[in-house]
Amino acid sequence: MTQNEITKLLEFTILSLTSYNIQNWRFVIVTKQDLKDKLSKLSYGQKQVSESSLVIILCVDLKS
Numbered sequence: 001m002t003q004n005e006i007t008k009l010l011e012f013t014i015l016s017l018t019s020y021n022i023q024n025w026r027f028v029i030v031t032k033q034d035l036k037d038k039l040s041k042l043s044y045g046q047k048q049v050s051e052s053s054l055v056i057i058l059c060v061d062l063k064s
Contacts, residue, residue, distance in 0.1 A: 001053045024064035028057040 001009075010027060018024070030036055031054045040050035049055055 006054065022064055024061040026059045028059065030055040030057065 006029060010029075013027070014023065030039065033050070036050045036052065036055055039055055040046055043049045
């Protein structure tokens with residue numbers, strides 16, 4: 001994916017509704033192959049993690 005496509009994807013994503021409109025999330029974009037390979041191992045060997053164009057990790061603050 002191009003940087004422009006990634007940006008557009010995230011722009012649409014942050015428009016999603018959240019409880020009380022808190023939007024207590026952060027996104028980590030992983031495109032480096034060595035990191036995707038490590039994530040694949042941590043994801044019980046799921047090949048789609050290492051074979052994808054990018055991996056988006058969604059982090060949420062549950063106490064906000």
